[in-house]
Amino acid sequence: MTINIGIVSLAYCAGCEVAIASMERFCGLIGSGMVRIAYSTLLVDREELENVDILFVTGSIRTYEDIAIIKEASRKALKIVAFGSCACFGGIPGLANTIEREELLREIFSPLKPSTTNSRSKLTRFIVPLNTIVKIDYMVPGCPPPEPLIETLLDSLIYGKEFVLPKVSVCNECPLNRDDKKPLKKPRRKLLALNDIDINTCFLKQGILCMGPATLAGCKALCPSKGAPCIGCMGPLPNSKDQAADMIDALSIFYSVEPPEEILKAIPDPIGLLSMFTLPYSTIPYHRRVGGERIEKDVSRD
Amino acid sequence: MLVEIKPVTRIEGHLYAYIDIGEGGARVQLRAEGFRGFEKILIGRPIEEAPNIVPRICGVCPVAHHLASVKAVEAALGVEIPRASRMVREVMGLGGVAQSHLLQLGFLLYPDIEHGEEVRNIYSTQLFKMFIVLRKCVLRIVDISGGRHVHPFNAVPGGVLKLPLREDIDVMRTEAKNGLKILSELYGELRERIESFIESNTDVVYRRKSMAVLVGSKEIEFYDGMVKIIDDNNAELLFQPSRYMEFIVEEPIEYSYSKNVYITINGAKKIFRVGPLSRLTTLREIQHGVSGEFYKDFKAVLSKWPQHPLLYNLARLIEVAYCLEKIIEVLDELQNTPATPRAKTMVEEGEGIGIVEAPRGLLIHHYRCSGDGLITYANIITPTTMNIAAMEQDIKELVETLIERQLNNVEYIKKRVLYLIRSYDPCISCSTHTIHISPNSSS
Ligand code: SF4
Ligand code: SF4
Ligand code: SF4
Numbered sequence: 001m002t003i004n005i006g007i008v009s010l011a012y013c014a015g016c017e018v019a020i021a022s023m024e025r026f027c028g029l030i031g032s033g034m035v036r037i038a039y040s041t042l043l044v045d046r047e048e049l050e051n052v053d054i055l056f057v058t059g060s061i062r063t064y065e066d067i068a069i070i071k072e073a074s075r076k077a078l079k080i081v082a083f084g085s086c087a088c089f090g091g092i093p094g095l096a097n098t099i100e101r102e103e104l105l106r107e108i109f110s111p112l113k114p115s116t117t118n119s120r121s122k123l124t125r126f127i128v129p130l131n132t133i134v135k136i137d138y139m140v141p142g143c144p145p146p147e148p149l150i151e152t153l154l155d156s157l158i159y160g161k162e163f164v165l166p167k168v169s170v171c172n173e174c175p176l177n178r179d180d181k182k183p184l185k186k187p188r189r190k191l192l193a194l195n196d197i198d199i200n201t202c203f204l205k206q207g208i209l210c211m212g213p214a215t216l217a218g219c220k221a222l223c224p225s226k227g228a229p230c231i232g233c234m235g236p237l238p239n240s241k242d243q244a245a246d247m248i249d250a251l252s253i254f255y256s257v258e259p260p261e262e263i264l265k266a267i268p269d270p271i272g273l274l275s276m277f278t279l280p281y282s283t284i285p286y287h288r289r290v291g292g293e294r295i296e297k298d299v300s301r302d
Numbered sequence: 303m304l305v306e307i308k309p310v311t312r313i314e315g316h317l318y319a320y321i322d323i324g325e326g327g328a329r330v331q332l333r334a335e336g337f338r339g340f341e342k343i344l345i346g347r348p349i350e351e352a353p354n355i356v357p358r359i360c361g362v363c364p365v366a367h368h369l370a371s372v373k374a375v376e377a378a379l380g381v382e383i384p385r386a387s388r389m390v391r392e393v394m395g396l397g398g399v400a401q402s403h404l405l406q407l408g409f410l411l412y413p414d415i416e417h418g419e420e421v422r423n424i425y426s427t428q429l430f431k432m433f434i435v436l437r438k439c440v441l442r443i444v445d446i447s448g449g450r451h452v453h454p455f456n457a458v459p460g461g462v463l464k465l466p467l468r469e470d471i472d473v474m475r476t477e478a479k480n481g482l483k484i485l486s487e488l489y490g491e492l493r494e495r496i497e498s499f500i501e502s503n504t505d506v507v508y509r510r511k512s513m514a515v516l517v518g519s520k521e522i523e524f525y526d527g528m529v530k531i532i533d534d535n536n537a538e539l540l541f542q543p544s545r546y547m548e549f550i551v552e553e554p555i556e557y558s559y560s561k562n563v564y565i566t567i568n569g570a571k572k573i574f575r576v577g578p579l580s581r582l583t584t585l586r587e588i589q590h591g592v593s594g595e596f597y598k599d600f601k602a603v604l605s606k607w608p609q610h611p612l613l614y615n616l617a618r619l620i621e622v623a624y625c626l627e628k629i630i631e632v633l634d635e636l637q638n639t640p641a642t643p644r645a646k647t648m649v650e651e652g653e654g655i656g657i658v659e660a661p662r663g664l665l666i667h668h669y670r671c672s673g674d675g676l677i678t679y680a681n682i683i684t685p686t687t688m689n690i691a692a693m694e695q696d697i698k699e700l701v702e703t704l705i706e707r708q709l710n711n712v713e714y715i716k717k718r719v720l721y722l723i724r725s726y727d728p729c730i731s732c733s734t735h736t737i738h739i740s741p742n743s744s745s
Contacts, residue, residue: 015361031425191350227464
């Protein structure tokens with residue numbers, strides 16, 4: 001039996017595709033005929049998506065064309081996987097959500113005149129997570145999804161095991177976690193902390209922002225175990241409403257210090273630093289400035 | 303006649319090609335989709351976060367963005383980094399180039415060089431399996447030096463977070479040596495296939511193009527140096543990266559959102575090429591063992607079909623060998639260099655430019671930051687954006703020649719155009735990090 005996979009990419013960086021194609025096991029599955037890539041503009045030579053067993057969606061939804069593509073593609077798939085944090089939560093391109101669409105274009109193309117042709121597809125007002133457009137069956141977050149998680153996904157494809165995400169935070173997998181939350185230093189900005197950072201001690205304890213406590217496990221604490229604070233690419237824990245809010249909670253446990261302005265100095269850009277990958281999914285009403293927009297969900301799969 | 307390729311497959315990103323063939327010749331439009339707006343996203347962010355954010359422009363060449371970005375940040379803050387950290391970055395950069403080239407040669411180009419056989423499943427061929435093992439060696443090197451091969455994070459303003467330990471250096475050296483061994487086994491057959499692929503496409507003669515490359519202390523300099531331009535009349539120009547705005551111009555196109563990129567030399571504005579072909583064409587010699595030998599083969603082919611765009615593919619193969627050999631050399635040096643990971647950084651106002659040779663050519667990051675170290679301006683010019691005009695010109699020449707020879711079967715034209723586009727290995731997510739390209743440069 002061959003499992004047919006389609007990969008549809010929206011506004012993406014191809015890192016998700018590269019991550020999976022870099023796994024020997026995945027290539028081996030294709031080589032042996034267990035898996036077939038039925039569609040992917042990166043990997044195969046096919047102009048149209050055919051009916052597939054499983055559809056991987058990568059990238060975020062940035063244009064009305066993306067919405068049309070994904071609604072159409074979803075009708076050809078038995079199961080849909082939101083692959084990568086762009087598809088799951090909007091990802092880094094979602095940081096553009098605090099900027100008005102017109103401003104985004106104006107600033108970037110200035111001093112260019114706006115286009116009078118209609119060859120480009122029109123931008124949506126803001127980036128929305130995939131599951132507000134179509135029902136998705138599995139979320140595989142990460143930027144890109146970490147190898148252990150892709151392994152689990154492949155297991156579920158091949159052996160039919162149910163794919164489940166971890167339920168704990170990055171701290172639970174972190175080799176720097178020593179269960180003692182006593183801060184060693186005052187919170188301070190990463191750029192300055194670099195001067196005396198100790199890569200073998202919990203970053204939060206050293207007063208450096210590490211998104212570990214508010215971020216879903218699954219990457220085996222990749223960054224902290226290699227000397228870098230977690231920037232939250234796996235997105236929020238299950239049942240969380242907002243990764244940024246969770247992180248603020250966690251910070252208040254570590255740093256009951258007064259005044260709170262001290263913490264803000266250490267985190268000069270709370271929107272970007274606490275929701276780097278999840279802004280479109282956040283409950284903070286940043287949309288107010290940008291204005292609302294109703295996009296019809298395709299409920300045929302619900 | 304309108305030839306439409308929608309989408310162009312086996313390349314990175316969403317690209318559509320429109321070729322309108324009429325009485326006066328062919329009009330070519332390469333239209334790229336996939337807007338994200340990175341230059342605007344960066345505004346207001348702490349400058350030290352830029353090297354974490356910008357790799358997400360492109361998952362095929364994230365290392366190049368990571369490094370160009372951190373260099374721009376350091377230029378803005380006026381930091382000089384310790385030697386050891388520079389070496390780690392060089393290893394990461396060389397590995398990044400090699401892995402991207404192997405991705406293109408193995409996953410994207412390979413079906414085209416299968417001697418035209420209809421291969422159902424390239425993943426089951428012996429050659430492809432060897433590719434995978436070879437690429438894995440390179441990926442491990444980037445994983446260690448950069449933290450992770452897709453979206454590395456080890457470079458930070460001032461240096462790197464983590465210097466590889468003695469064992470890490472040994473592992474990387476072994477991987478590079480293994481890689482080189484596998485490559486030597488693959489080389490003969492691959493070279494032959496690529497050469498006959500080039501040869502079967504030499505019925506079209508392409509116009510000479512200007513070129514731009516980075517030059518520094520190494521034969522092929524990827525990490526740091528001056529920019530050298532050689533124009534189509536062989537005139538040369540050398541300038542510091544900080545002066546890029548005088549020589550590399552982005553030009554608005556009235557009827558679209560696109561920008562085109564040109565070089566200016568002696569007052570003239572010219573279409574130019576960057577990337578492996580330009581790097582190897584402007585080079586005199588490679589002194590190294592294996593890649594030095596391979597380079598001789600390249601030169602022989604080059605002298606037969608100078609500047610033929612399909613030579614990009616052979617150039618990539620040679621560069622993989624070069625990168626692996628350089629990695630070993632740099633690692634040997636790193637082992638005897640004082641293990642200082644970072645220099646001191648401070649928050650201050652500034653402006654900085656970082657240029658590297660990405661797998662596809664020159665990559666420019668340019669930032670300004672305010673006194674509190676928040677980004678106030680960002681400009682990024684990617685190699686694919688630079689190459690788009692040259693690609694369009696080449697497609698135009700290709701199609702017009704084919705039509706002249708009565709080879710006007712649409713499927714055949716499409717096939718030839720695809721060969722040409724894939725040889726450039728465009729990275730559309732890079733080129734559309736900000737812009738949509740729908741230029742009409744060829745009219
Ligand atoms: S989730 Fe990350 S790796 Fe995947 S497309 Fe988005 S930016 Fe690229
Ligand atoms: S806060 Fe960061 S460094 Fe500390 S235990 Fe959690 S993940 Fe590890
Ligand atoms: S440690 Fe954090 S940023 Fe790094 S891979 Fe894991 S979730 Fe992503």
